[in-house]
Amino acid sequence: MLNILKMTPPHRAVVYEILQQSDMFTLPEINVAMELIDVYLFNKDQRDYMIYVAVAEGGEVAGYICYGPTPATEGTYDIYWIAVSPAMQKKGIGRKLLAFGEDEIRKEKGRIIVIETSSQQKYHPTQQFYQKNGYVIEARLKDFYRPGDDKIVFIKRFNSNGGMK
Numbered sequence: 292m293l294n295i296l297k298m299t300p301p302h303r304a305v306v307y308e309i310l311q312q313s314d315m316f317t318l319p320e321i322n323v324a325m326e327l328i329d330v331y332l333f334n335k336d337q338r339d340y341m342i343y344v345a346v347a348e349g350g351e352v353a354g355y356i357c358y359g360p361t362p363a364t365e366g367t368y369d370i371y372w373i374a375v376s377p378a379m380q381k382k383g384i385g386r387k388l389l390a391f392g393e394d395e396i397r398k399e400k401g402r403i404i405v406i407e408t409s410s411q412q413k414y415h416p417t418q419q420f421y422q423k424n425g426y427v428i429e430a431r432l433k434d435f436y437r438p439g440d441d442k443i444v445f446i447k448r449f450n451s452n453g454g455m456k
């Protein structure tokens with residue numbers, strides 16, 4: 292059994308640990324992820340970021356998703372971060388977190404979901420994860436992150452009934 296719950300301050304330390312353990316993120320990236328978490332946890336009036344955690348049976352936090360409406364757009368949402376604890380990957384938890392976020396975005400009449408990622412070899416499994424979940428590459432910005440490291444923009448579009456386009 293897996294529960295998906297709104298993130299609360301007691302989850303913060305475990306999510307920080309998951310980000311560090313994942314071996315995927317640089318220190319500046321982890322710092323940005325934590326900044327978004329702190330805005331979500333400690334600024335009750337903000338509406339820019341929504342964060343949910345996946346809690347396994349026994350209360351263990353297995354992963355989290357952070358998304359929000361892209362500023363100055365109508366119905367476009369960014370999924371800013373998704374991560375699953377390395378020990379619990381490939382068990383369907385990432386897929387459930389993503390599907391949960393997509394359902395919430397559809398309820399808010401979201402039309403387009405954008406996910407940005409890096410072209411580095413180490414992100415190839417992550418890219419496969421997005422493709423297996425129905426995301427397509429819409430754009431590629433060469434050398435965006437650093438020379439030889441492109442930004443890949445994945446998107447998923449919904450029609451007005453909330454189905455996939």
Ligand SMILES: CC(C)(COP(=O)(O)OP(=O)(O)OC[C@H]1O[C@@H](n2cnc3c(N)ncnc32)[C@H](O)[C@@H]1OP(=O)(O)O)[C@@H](O)C(=O)NCCC(=O)NCCS
Pocket residue numbers: 313315371372373374375376379380381382383384385386387408415416417419420421423
């Ligand atoms: C990407 C990530 C969130 C996926 O979570 P997960 O719980 O391992 O993924 P799931 O078990 O739900 O997998 C869903 C589908 O993606 C595929 N997939 C997941 N990880 C994969 C991998 N490493 N290589 C290839 N395919 C993969 C699964 O095979 C599955 O497809 P299937 O049902 O056809 O078998 C997780 O691997 C992760 O936290 N990675 C490190 C952090 C990261 O890259 N985050 C994204 C950038 S912000």
